[in-house]
Amino acid sequence: xxxxxxxxxxxxxxxxxxxxxxxxxxxxxxxxxxxxxxxxxxxxxxxxxxxxxxxxxxxxxxxxxxxxxxxxxxxxxxxxxxxxxxxxxxxxxxxxxxxxxxxxxxxxxxxxxxxxxxxxxxxxxxxxxxxxxxxxxxxxxxxxxxxxxxxxxxxxxxxxxxxx
Numbered sequence: 001x002x003x004x005x006x007x008x009x010x011x012x013x014x015x016x017x018x019x020x021x022x023x024x025x026x027x028x029x030x031x032x033x034x035x036x037x038x039x040x041x042x043x044x045x046x047x048x049x050x051x052x053x054x055x056x057x058x059x060x061x062x063x064x065x066x067x068x069x070x071x072x073x074x075x076x077x078x079x080x081x082x083x084x085x086x087x088x089x090x091x092x093x094x095x096x097x098x099x100x101x102x103x104x105x106x107x108x109x110x111x112x113x114x115x116x117x118x119x120x121x122x123x124x125x126x127x128x129x130x131x132x133x134x135x136x137x138x139x140x141x142x143x144x145x146x147x148x149x150x151x152x153x154x155x156x157x158x159x160x161x162x163x164x
Contacts (some may be wrong), residue, residue, distance in 0.1 A: 093148060 071079060126133045
């Protein structure tokens with residue numbers, strides 16, 4: 001799954017024509033023009049990702065292409081929000097990304113009613129407590145600055161608090 005996310009990100013950004021910020025600003029560069037501006041190392045990395053993409057089963061390739069079509073249809077602000085989220089995801093440690101993927105998989109496997117209920121409760125909570133949203137963001141910033149040892153220590157303290 002992690003490898004597929006990386007493939008998707010690279011393929012989306014460069015090969016399959018998702019507009020870059022420059023294009024959105026009116027520069028009108030094609031994917032080929034953007035490719036030519038890459039360093040030789042970046043070009044080779046992109047070629048390697050393309051080979052990985054082509055090695056995927058056809059169904060997976062089609063799923064990725066469908067996601068790309070949905071991405072292309074989004075307004076520029078929404079695409080930028082997704083890019084930002086991807087950058088944040090990339091900054092997480094491998095352990096954190098793994099945990100996030102597991103939680104996402106669990107969420108995807110929930111029945112639709114349960115998903116809708118969770119989304120509704122989170123939206124209501126954040127709407128009712130805007131200051132809590134800012135606190136959550138601050139906690140995330142602090143978490144990212146912690147070492148893996150500090151994170152583990154905090155997890156253990158939180159587990160201990162829940163047991164009480």
